[in-house]
Amino acid sequence: MSAAPNDPTDTVVVGRIGRPHGVGGEVTVEVRTDDPDLRFATGAVLRTDPADRGPLTVAGRRWHREVLLLAFEGVGSREAAEELRNTELHVPVAELPALEDPDVFYDHQLVGLAAHLPDGTELGTVDAVRHEGADLLVVRRVEGGELLVPFVTAIVPTVDLAGGSLVVDPPEGLLDL
Template identity: 50%
Template sequence: MQLVVARIGRAHGIKGEVTVEVRTDEPELRLGPGAVLATDPATAGPLTIETGRVHSGRLLLRFEGVRDRTGAEALRNTLLIAEVDPDEQPEDEDEYYDHQLIDLDVVTEDGQHVGRITEISHLPTQDLFVVERPDGSEVFVPFVEQIVTGIDLEEQRAVIDPPPGLIDDRGAEDEFADDHGADHGAEQGADHGVSSRDEA
């Protein structure tokens, strides 16, 4: 299974370092020295991370064979892709890889079928399930422990305890979508890899 874990930004300095936009909650695991990453476009890679450091709040990487600013600039906007074992689990018991959550059935605690998770939207404040209902409409479910009370990967389902209006009031749902629509759209195509069930 392949996950996009970062996007290469501008060159930093003259010795081949680049800034990266991190798209994983596990940068120390995915973007550590020695990691070999596939790329998009594929012609840029594979790339092996030689060194990494944080500078002014940003992660800087240097890749084997890239020794100057020209080589670093040539990699700008390249996506870095990690191979992940489909059976691998995040260390935190309240974290899941996005591919583990996609296609889970969503049901309420009293057994009402809500729909199927089609996407995970990673907003700045929390993660959000995009749930497709049987009629084709979408419900947005915040991935917080007060609402998502259980994830059962064996049964392939997520159990929720929705507050009033979240799934049974279209007006409230449309208002929620309007409030978050811009962020939701901005996340299309970005795969952070790990979703966390946070406290609200």
């Protein structure tokens, strides 16, 4: 049984299709990868969520100002491009290059980790990673609600992927609701 196309253990999101561009089937793409030239190269096959919209094969790529425009095989009209709006584009985790810096992580590696205080008290589980100027871990708290934790070494000094956890050493006030 294979994992769902958006299962974080199987694939990672590299982009989201936006509005159509022009009448020939091109779409704008919200890029969510550090290497768009590799991920969106002509001929690249991307999984989709919802799954019934793909897979999609990149037929062309170009930048229009700061916006990535993609053309896909079989999508030749504005109407066909509009049907793809809000589709997430995924690649298999197995295709990601290994990270050489031991203090750098892919988002999917952090999601699902148990978050603990330095004394071992359980805080909750990492639900997501946000990139809003600074990297923030979204921790679903044990007692309910969510906590945004800046993902910096001073506050998250330990990440143990093999052990499935990380340590949050919060500054005063971070845990206050």
